[in-house]
Amino acid sequence: MAEEIQLDISPMYEGERIRKEDLWVELGGPKADGFELTLAASMDEVQDGKVTIIGPDLKDVKEGSTIPFGMIFKVAGEKIEKDLESIIERRNHALLSYISGLMHLNQRYDIWMRIGKGLAKKGVTSWEQIFKPVVTLYKAEMPFIEKMEVTIVTDPAKVKEELAKAMAVYQARDSRAKGLHDEDVDVFYGCTLCQAFAPTSACVVTPDRPSLCGAITWFDGRAAAKVDPEGPQFPIPKSGCVDAVAGEYGPINEMAEKRSGGEYTVMKLYTFFDAPHTSCGCFETIGFYMPEVDGIGVADRDFKGATPNGLPFSTMAGQTGGGKQVVGFLGMGILYYFSSKFLQADGGWRRIVWMPKKLKERVKEGIPADMMDKIATEDDATDLDSLKKFLLKVDHPVVGGVVRAVDGKKITEGWKFDEVTDEQKEAVIAFIEKTGGDIDTEAVKADLGMSEGQFMQVVEALQADGVLE
Numbered sequence: 037m038a039e040e041i042q043l044d045i046s047p048m049y050e051g052e053r054i055r056k057e058d059l060w061v062e063l064g065g066p067k068a069d070g071f072e073l074t075l076a077a078s079m080d081e082v083q084d085g086k087v088t089i090i091g092p093d094l095k096d097v098k099e100g101s102t103i104p105f106g107m108i109f110k111v112a113g114e115k116i117e118k119d120l121e122s123i124i125e126r127r128n129h130a131l132l133s134y135i136s137g138l139m140h141l142n143q144r145y146d147i148w149m150r151i152g153k154g155l156a157k158k159g160v161t162s163w164e165q166i167f168k169p170v171v172t173l174y175k176a177e178m179p180f181i182e183k184m185e186v187t188i189v190t191d192p193a194k195v196k197e198e199l200a201k202a203m204a205v206y207q208a209r210d211s212r213a214k215g216l217h218d219e220d221v222d223v224f225y226g227c228t229l230c231q232a233f234a235p236t237s238a239c240v241v242t243p244d245r246p247s248l249c250g251a252i253t254w255f256d257g258r259a260a261a262k263v264d265p266e267g268p269q270f271p272i273p274k275s276g277c278v279d280a281v282a283g284e285y286g287p288i289n290e291m292a293e294k295r296s297g298g299e300y301t302v303m304k305l306y307t308f309f310d311a312p313h314t315s316c317g318c319f320e321t322i323g324f325y326m327p328e329v330d331g332i333g334v335a336d337r338d339f340k341g342a343t344p345n346g347l348p349f350s351t352m353a354g355q356t357g358g359g360k361q362v363v364g365f366l367g368m369g370i371l372y373y374f375s376s377k378f379l380q381a382d383g384g385w386r387r388i389v390w391m392p393k394k395l396k397e398r399v400k401e402g403i404p405a406d407m408m409d410k411i412a413t414e415d416d417a418t419d420l421d422s423l424k425k426f427l428l429k430v431d432h433p434v435v436g437g438v439v440r441a442v443d444g445k446k447i448t449e450g451w452k453f454d455e456v457t458d459e460q461k462e463a464v465i466a467f468i469e470k471t472g473g474d475i476d477t478e479a480v481k482a483d484l485g486m487s488e489g490q491f492m493q494v495v496e497a498l499q500a501d502g503v504l505e
């Protein structure tokens with residue numbers, strides 16, 4: 037057994053960053069597999085305080101390296117139920133960050149942790165010296181945990197194997213959440229767990245608007261609020277509906293104002309543009325508005341390239357995080373893509389124009405059949421020009437104007453030129469001369485790269501000039 041080391045553990049270390057110069061070992065993150073999983077078990081299945089290590093111990097890992105990493109926490113207690121697994125798991129983000137010299141980011145299969153050189157200087161050589169105190173910490177912070185056992189996995193093949201099992205657990209949690217809708221409940225849940233990192237952030241978790249981190253469903257919020265009424269998850273009555281389409285409710289606005297310290301007073305659930313939900317930084321995916329096509333693109337953490345607006349996920353995440361309402365960018369959880377209220381105020385899927393192909397494959401069951409081939413991926417468009425061509429070719433709803441599915445209201449005008457140029461007029465005259473006035477919409481799109489609306493705009497400008505009748 038490794039020698040016991042007194043670690044510095046305090047909420048004041050939450051939010052501590054470990055930069056490259058201070059890095060001892062990196063766990064998971066963008067360059068290696070990583071996962072965290074908490075499982076509820078019966079009292080006799082858990083050996084309290086036990087830490088099992090599968091793979092190289094900390095002292096055997098080369099300084100500065102990035103390794104695959106999995107951590108499995110088994111918890112038991114009289115009040116522990118399955119619904120609490122996600123809640124305890126999500127506390128990893130805050131509680132592991134209490135340890136000076138340890139950084140924890142993201143959640144589930146996206147975890148990214150760093151161990152700083154400060155822990156090596158303290159004499160830490162084993163995972164056990166970190167995770168034994170973690171057991172004590174978790175039991176103190178969540179007294180409903182009576183017993184807790186930890187398994188640390190660093191053997192690369194075993195991490196893969198356990199990650200696959202963990203994915204099945206996450207999927208089962210999400211499937212359960214997919215069956216429930218906002219109409220079925222009279223309470224939503226708030227969560228302020230991430231305020232240490234993003235002080236004005238306050239999440240609302242509803243059946244149809246699951247958490248942006250992907251780690252907390254409505255069921256999890258309910259279980260957490262029940263077992264720990266003073267904790268970071270709390271009920272919000274579903275009442276005082278101000279706008280059913282945008283998802284604006286009086287009690288949510290009041291909660292947002294109170295929990296953000298007055299930073300914002302309105303927060304709507306199903307929109308991108310007007311008083312959107314806050315984004316703390318833990319979001320699984322990011323949505324970004326592209327005014328050039330009047331459409332929304334989305335990207336996930338795994339997509340490393342530049343999106344059609346020229347920005348990679350990491351740059352946009354930097355602009356979006358911090359607990360602000362950032363109009364034009366929005367953090368969203370994967371589960372939200374399956375929601376019948378997905379961005380419903382903005383046209384939902386009819387407004388989505390681009391997404392990485394892997395993400396599209398992952399959420400394909402949530403995409404309406406008539407939109408499947410109209411949403412570009414990196415195979416179809418890599419910049420705004422190629423995106424415009426693609427959207428024209430497939431006749432995406434943004435081209436002619438988006439009609440909102442929820443209420444049949446036309447919410448965008450479709451593509452229009454700010455100003456018709458001489459070059460565009462000449463191109464249209466040449467086109468009309470070539471076709472002899474027999475105008476075919478497909479030919480307009482292919483030959484001129486214009487939508488029908490834009491073509492008519494140029495024709496009207498030519499009529500005003502007296503060039504056309």
Ligand code: SF4
Pocket residue numbers: 126227228229230231238239241247248249250251252316318319
């Ligand atoms: S992202 Fe939101 S829902 Fe998820 S843990 Fe943080 S505050 Fe809670």
